[in-house]
Amino acid sequence: MADLDPLIRVRKHAVEQKQKFLAELYRQAEELARQKQTLLDQLASERSKISEMESAEMMSYFGRYADAVKDRVEDIDEAAVKLETRIEIAREDMRAAFAELKKIE
Numbered sequence: 001m002a003d004l005d006p007l008i009r010v011r012k013h014a015v016e017q018k019q020k021f022l023a024e025l026y027r028q029a030e031e032l033a034r035q036k037q038t039l040l041d042q043l044a045s046e047r048s049k050i051s052e053m054e055s056a057e058m059m060s061y062f063g064r065y066a067d068a069v070k071d072r073v074e075d076i077d078e079a080a081v082k083l084e085t086r087i088e089i090a091r092e093d094m095r096a097a098f099a100e101l102k103k104i105e
Contacts, residue, residue, distance in 0.1 A: 004104055011101040018094040025087045029080060036076045043069045 043066060050062045 008101070008104055011097070011104055015094065015097045015101055018090065018097050022087065022090045022094055025083060025090055029083050029087065032076050032080045032083065036073055036080075039069050039073055039076075 046062065046065065050058050
């Protein structure tokens, strides 16, 4: 039987690279979730401060601020959906690479 060690090393390296890429995608997803939560927390904080002030002028400014935050949250949600698709593709790619490695081993 042929010496398969070099091929096994190459396949292991490929699997490791795919794992690193997948980990980076998960990190990006966590960062998006953190950004979204931060925005929502800031919005809630600003809303409570505005309700304490009871100023009509501040309420008009807050409305625009709240709309901008909602738009940003929607953008983050869209990015998260796209990222989830990329994660699923990367996960399947890593599974296939791992299966190929196990066939050779």
